[in-house]
Amino acid sequence: MVLRLPVHGDNRGWFKENWQREKMVALGLPDFGPVQNNVSYNLRAGATRGIHAEPWEKLVSISTGRIFGVWVDLREGDSFGALFTLELGPETSVFVPRGVGNAYQTLEDATTYSYLVNDHWSPQAREGYTFVNLADETLAIDWPLPLADADISAADLTHPPLTDVVPFRRPRT
Amino acid sequence: MVLRLPVHGDNRGWFKENWQREKMVALGLPDFGPVQNNVSYNLRAGATRGIHAEPWEKLVSISTGRIFGVWVDLREGDSFGALFTLELGPETSVFVPRGVGNAYQTLEDATTYSYLVNDHWSPQAREGYTFVNLADETLAIDWPLPLADADISAADLTHPPLTDVVPFRRPRT
Ligand SMILES: Cc1cn([C@H]2C[C@H](O)[C@@H](COP(=O)(O)OP(=O)(O)O[C@H]3O[C@@H](C)[C@H](O)[C@@H](O)[C@H]3O)O2)c(=O)[nH]c1=O
Numbered sequence: 001m002v003l004r005l006p007v008h009g010d011n012r013g014w015f016k017e018n019w020q021r022e023k024m025v026a027l028g029l030p031d032f033g034p035v036q037n038n039v040s041y042n043l044r045a046g047a048t049r050g051i052h053a054e055p056w057e058k059l060v061s062i063s064t065g066r067i068f069g070v071w072v073d074l075r076e077g078d079s080f081g082a083l084f085t086l087e088l089g090p091e092t093s094v095f096v097p098r099g100v101g102n103a104y105q106t107l108e109d110a111t112t113y114s115y116l117v118n119d120h121w122s123p124q125a126r127e128g129y130t131f132v133n134l135a136d137e138t139l140a141i142d143w144p145l146p147l148a149d150a151d152i153s154a155a156d157l158t159h160p161p162l163t164d165v166v167p168f169r170r171p172r173t
Numbered sequence: 174m175v176l177r178l179p180v181h182g183d184n185r186g187w188f189k190e191n192w193q194r195e196k197m198v199a200l201g202l203p204d205f206g207p208v209q210n211n212v213s214y215n216l217r218a219g220a221t222r223g224i225h226a227e228p229w230e231k232l233v234s235i236s237t238g239r240i241f242g243v244w245v246d247l248r249e250g251d252s253f254g255a256l257f258t259l260e261l262g263p264e265t266s267v268f269v270p271r272g273v274g275n276a277y278q279t280l281e282d283a284t285t286y287s288y289l290v291n292d293h294w295s296p297q298a299r300e301g302y303t304f305v306n307l308a309d310e311t312l313a314i315d316w317p318l319p320l321a322d323a324d325i326s327a328a329d330l331t332h333p334p335l336t337d338v339v340p341f342r343r344p345r346t
């Protein structure tokens with residue numbers, strides 16, 4: 001789900017409601033009950049993170065700069081492997097259901113990415129992640145900066161190709 | 174309440190848990206139940222906002238840049254008028270109880286201020302605010318940039334001196 005946010009500019013800069021439960025639920029955003037807010041700051045254009053599908057929901061937004069955002073459906077079913085990309089700045093947010101893979105590449109230096117999630121992360125929680133490689137040949141993502149020139153974490157270089165991914169199944173509760 | 178946040182730096186930039194309900198509640202943060210996340214972006218060093226006491230709790234943090242943060246107790250009682258100031262960057266957050274006035278001046282260009290609140294803002298909600306002037310002579314706040322040179326909203330120039338403030342009383346529910 002894509003949200004367009006009013007950004008109120010004035011002499012000081014701007015102000016936005018990044019998440020507003022009542023209004024956004026009325027517009028169709030799930031009442032997802034966030035318990036954690038994470039911020040990642042990226043020094044340079046070309047920083048590339050992902051592709052991570054997590055066992056919780058996420059509302060993704062940009063505080064400064066711009067990203068090329070990438071989402072890949074990794075849930076078991078007919079839409080497995082479906083790709084969605086969108087450029088995001090402070091005026092656009094994306095709600096990501098659990099099991100949908102998430103990645104981004106920054107388009108500007110000093111880009112700040114912020115997200116709310118409805119479960120607590122822990123190092124152990126990584127075992128419930130589903131990963132796919134940024135450079136996967138089936139997805140053939142058209143990264144604005146070639147990955148060879150991008151800032152990537154060591155961990156993100158090790159993720160499997162789509163053909164080796166075990167689809168995400170919502171754990172029974 | 175002042176929180177010191179781990180900021181994990183790497184080749185891409187950094188990552189932080191800005192709010193983590195479980196861990197922070199265990200450390201003494203009230204389980205305040207945020208329903209809204211606001212972001213304000215400030216173009217220049219010297220942007221100055223406040224002093225606003227709201228009828229809800231706030232967890233204040235910085236995504237980029239630095240601020241000189243100011244809090245003034247405007248609640249009815251012995252601590253009315255008490256002043257607390259602290260420099261905040263991405264590694265420091267402040268939890269602000271309802272009725273405590275909040276203000277800041279940016280110390281760097283491109284400073285991004287982000288906060289979570291546990292009630293929904295509306296233009297009408299402003300009637301429940303308690304305001305005091307940034308330039309109040311009793312408080313005599315030592316602003317890093319003199320207010321005459323600061324970027325301030327028209328509204329923030331109109332707030333009363335401390336001596337004219339009606340102390341905040343928690344409304345009966
Ligand atoms: C995700 C996370 C990481 N960390 C720590 C672990 C590391 O020291 C540091 C960086 O973690 P990494 O997993 O390398 O961050 P990352 O930026 O590569 O991971 C992120 O990628 C995005 C594409 C996804 O949308 C996010 O949900 C998340 O998976 O932060 C936390 O403390 N809490 C958290 O919630």
Ligand SMILES: Cc1cn([C@H]2C[C@H](O)[C@@H](COP(=O)(O)OP(=O)(O)O[C@H]3O[C@@H](C)[C@H](O)[C@@H](O)[C@H]3O)O2)c(=O)[nH]c1=O
Nearest residue numbers: 008015016017211213222223225227275276277294326
């Ligand atoms: C506070 C708020 C403002 N707005 C709109 C109204 C205006 O068009 C624009 C800017 O509003 P202002 O009141 O001028 O923003 P401001 O930045 O001067 O107000 C802020 O000052 C900080 C010191 C306090 O900590 C904050 O709680 C808030 O009061 O944003 C919202 O849409 N939602 C909100 O929650």
